[in-house]
Amino acid sequence: MKLKHIFAGLLLALTLPAYAADLAAGKEKAQACFACHGVNGNSTVPMFPVLAGQNARYIYLQLRDYKEGARTNPVMSPMAANLSKADMQDIAAYFSEQKPQLIEFKADPARVKLGFQKADETLCSMCHLGGLKGQNEIPKLSGQHYDYIFKQLTNFKERTRTNDAGNMTAVAKTLSDEDIINLSHYIANLN
The missing domain is CATH 1.10.760.10 (Cytochrome c-like domain)
Incomplete structure (x- = not known):
């Protein structure tokens, strides 16, 4: 006992x-x-x-x-x-512990739709969870600025950011420039 x-x-x-x-x-x-x-x-x-x-x-x-x-x-x-x-x-x-404030972003609806499709295809929610709310060491993407999302996806694709254990660099290398724009519209549209 x-x-x-x-x-x-x-x-x-x-x-x-x-x-x-x-x-x-x-x-x-x-x-x-x-x-x-x-x-x-x-x-x-x-x-x-x-x-x-x-x-x-x-x-x-x-x-x-x-x-x-x-x-x-x-x-x-x-x-x-x-x-x-x-x-x-x-x-x-x-x-x-701080409350995020709503970011005003005028997303292009067509790009949001294409970005959602690409996010679904590349299984973004598998790591970032539903609504891209994140978990543990996986960041919350919803509520982020378009410019920041665009820059980070570009950095992962160009391998100028590699502190991700290879996960994001592997996904980002499959993205076209248009995919990055569309994903950025979709993600920036989430709050």
């Missing part, structure tokens, strides 16, 4: 996060992020992603990748360089 309780306790300990993120500290640490990503992560600049409501695990992994050089950007790489693991977890937790 005792062995059973010990095993259950060990199993529970393994499933608990090693670090409990501090949302108040995350808000304080995220202040520098507001300049590009907007107040509370609601970017108003189409080239910068909306972080509000994004998966904490995904945000953490991207910050870690910028810090370690697996993903590079002239602005983000230096911003992440001095962040500790706790800093990244706090910032990620803070943004994940």
Whole structure:
């Protein structure tokens, strides 16, 4: 009987996060992020992603990748360089808890339809889930700016972004330029 309780306790300990993120500290640490990503992560600049409501695990992994050089950007790489693991977890937790604001985007209905068909064909929802809401380390795409989606799909296709374990680069290499435009219209139309 005792062995059973010990095993259950060990199993529970393994499933608990090693670090409990501090949302108040995350808000304080995220202040520098507001300049590009907007107040509370609601970017108003189409080239910068909306972080509000994004998966904490995904945000953490991207910050870690910028810090370690697996993903590079002239602005983000230096911003992440001095962040500790706790800093990244706090910032990620803070943004994940923020409410995303609706982005006004006038999508072309014909392109949305073609983008939906391409998303269905390439099984986007298999990883990004229904409504492209994301999960764990797979980002939430709905509610993102058209320009940001377009740029990231292009970067994956051109292999200038490769911090994806090969999944997105494999999909993106099959996309035509028109497919990328259509997918960007479809995704930017989701909220």
